[in-house]
Amino acid sequence: MRFRGRSNDLKLLDRQLCVVRDGVATTPGQAVIVTGRRRVGKSRLVQEFCDRSDAPYVVFQASRGRNPAAERGDFTAALAQSSLPGADLVAGAVGADWNQALRALAIAVPEREPSIVVLDEVPWLVEQDSEFEGALQTVWDRYLSAKPVLLLLVGSDLSTMESLQEYGRPFHGRAARMLVRPLNPGDVQEMTSLESAEAIDAFLITGGFPEIVQRWKPGTDRQAFLCDQLSDPLSPLLMAGELSLLGEVPEPSHSRSALEAIGTGERTFSTIANRIGAGDPIPSGTLAPILNTLTAKRIVAVDTPLATRPDTKNKRYRIEDSYLRFWLAFLQRGIGEVERGRGDLVAARIERSWTSWRGRAVEPVIRAALTRLLPDDRLPDAEFVGGWWNRQNNPEIDLVGADREQPAATRIAFTGSIKWLENDLFGRRELESLIAGSMTIPGRDHITPLVAVSRSGVEEGLPLAATFGPDELIEAWRR
Structure with missing residues (x-):
C-alpha cells in the first residue's frame, strides 16, 4: 500500500540523519526517542524512513512477555540478516546479556558510512530485563555514539518512553524526543x-x-x-x-x-x-x-478555563x-x-x-487549528487559544485567545463562538449571546475583539474582528 502523509515527520527524521551524515554534532552518533499513541503508525513511519534513506539499517521489534534470552537471540539474528556492512561479522553471535548483544550491534554498524538502527517497542525490552537500560547506556557511550549512526528508540507506552530521559535514568540526556501524532x-x-x-x-x-x-x-x-x-x-x-x-x-x-x-x-x-x-x-x-x-498516557486530556484569574480546580x-x-x-x-x-x-x-456530538467534538480541533494560525494581525497579543466556563457551565465560551496559558493569562486577546452546522450562518443572535457571555470572563472588557468560526459562513455586517471557516482551518495544518 502506498505510503501517504507524514511529510513533516519524515523531514524531521531526515534532518536527524543529515546531522549524522554531515558530522555537525558533538558526537558522530545521534539518538532519538520516537513515541506516540498505539496504532498511530510509528513503526510504519520509521520503516518508510529507512527505505527512503539509502542508508544501511536494521529494524528490530521486541515481543511483549518474551524470554530475555530468546529476545536477545532474535536481536542478533536480525543483525546478521540486516543490510549493515558488518552483519556477517556477527553471524552466529550469542548475546549472554544485553551488553554483549548491543556490542554486537556496535560491531555491525559501519565506521564511516551513516547507518540507522531502530529498536521498536523499547518499553517491552525494559519490562523484560532490568539490565537493558544500563547496557544501552554503556554501549552507546563507549561504542555506538562514536560512529555515524542514527539510533531510533520507538515505543507506545508514553510514560515509559518519557521516563527513559528522566534524571537518574541511564539514558538521561542522550536522546532527542519526537512525538508522532495521528494524521492531521x-x-x-x-x-x-x-x-x-x-x-x-x-x-x-x-x-x-x-x-x-x-x-x-x-x-x-x-x-x-x-x-x-x-x-x-x-x-x-x-x-x-x-x-x-x-x-x-x-x-x-x-x-x-x-x-x-x-x-x-x-x-x-x-x-x-x-x-x-x-x-x-x-x-x-x-x-x-x-x-x-x-x-x-495521553488518553485523556484535561482542560481548564482560560482567563486572567486561574481556576485550576474547574477541570473538564x-x-x-x-x-x-x-x-x-x-x-x-x-x-x-x-x-x-x-x-x-x-x-x-x-x-x-x-450534529450534537460533532458540535462538542470539533471544539478542540478548531482551537488547535486557530493556535496554529497565530500570530494574526487581526488578533494582536493572541498566542494561545482555549475556552472558558464557570462552575455551572452557564455561560460557556467556545474560544478565548490569550497571551499565555499558565498559570493564568495576563491579557485576553479575543473571545469567540463556534457554530458548526451545515446550513445555518453565524448570525446576530449568536453574536449577542457571545457578547453577553464574554463579559463574565475575568480579564475581558468591552473592547476585546470578537471572533466567529462557522461551518456555513457568517452574516454580513457583524462587528467581528475575524471569521474562520473550514478552508482556513484546514490551511492551518498545511503551514
Whole structure:
C-alpha cells in the first residue's frame, strides 16, 4: 500500500540523519526517542524512513512477555540478516546479556558510512530485563555514539518512553524526543479528497489513524463510509478502538469505566465518579489516580478555563483523540449489532446524534487549528487559544485567545463562538449571546475583539474582528 502523509515527520527524521551524515554534532552518533499513541503508525513511519534513506539499517521489534534470552537471540539474528556492512561479522553471535548483544550491534554498524538502527517497542525490552537500560547506556557511550549512526528508540507506552530521559535514568540526556501524532486534518483531506468541512468530519471519525483513513475511498461522503465500514465486523473502524484500549487498559477496571464515562459525555470529576459508581460515587482517592494515569498516557486530556484569574480546580475531561471518542460514544455498544448484520442500526443511531456530538467534538480541533494560525494581525497579543466556563457551565465560551496559558493569562486577546452546522450562518443572535457571555470572563472588557468560526459562513455586517471557516482551518495544518 502506498505510503501517504507524514511529510513533516519524515523531514524531521531526515534532518536527524543529515546531522549524522554531515558530522555537525558533538558526537558522530545521534539518538532519538520516537513515541506516540498505539496504532498511530510509528513503526510504519520509521520503516518508510529507512527505505527512503539509502542508508544501511536494521529494524528490530521486541515481543511483549518474551524470554530475555530468546529476545536477545532474535536481536542478533536480525543483525546478521540486516543490510549493515558488518552483519556477517556477527553471524552466529550469542548475546549472554544485553551488553554483549548491543556490542554486537556496535560491531555491525559501519565506521564511516551513516547507518540507522531502530529498536521498536523499547518499553517491552525494559519490562523484560532490568539490565537493558544500563547496557544501552554503556554501549552507546563507549561504542555506538562514536560512529555515524542514527539510533531510533520507538515505543507506545508514553510514560515509559518519557521516563527513559528522566534524571537518574541511564539514558538521561542522550536522546532527542519526537512525538508522532495521528494524521492531521490536512493529511486526512489529502487522502480522502473531500472538501474542507467534510474532511474535518472525516478526521473526527477516524482520528487521523492511518489504518482507518486508508479505508476511506477518495470522494466518499460520511454516510457512505460509515455504511460500508459498519457492514464489516472486521473493519478497522470497528476493531481499532478495542485493540487500542486493550493495549492501554488490558483488563476491566475502574480505568476502563472512567474512559467509557468520559467517552459518552461525562466531563467533570463528580459526574465521572457518579457514573462509575452507578449512582454511588466512587471515592475521590480512587478516581484521582486513575484520571492522572490516563492523562499521563495521553488518553485523556484535561482542560481548564482560560482567563486572567486561574481556576485550576474547574477541570473538564475529554478523550484526547477523536476516533476513540467516536468509538466510545457510538461503536463500542454497536459491535454486537454489526456482528449480526445490523450495522444499519448503528449507522442510524450515529446519524440521530451526529450534529450534537460533532458540535462538542470539533471544539478542540478548531482551537488547535486557530493556535496554529497565530500570530494574526487581526488578533494582536493572541498566542494561545482555549475556552472558558464557570462552575455551572452557564455561560460557556467556545474560544478565548490569550497571551499565555499558565498559570493564568495576563491579557485576553479575543473571545469567540463556534457554530458548526451545515446550513445555518453565524448570525446576530449568536453574536449577542457571545457578547453577553464574554463579559463574565475575568480579564475581558468591552473592547476585546470578537471572533466567529462557522461551518456555513457568517452574516454580513457583524462587528467581528475575524471569521474562520473550514478552508482556513484546514490551511492551518498545511503551514
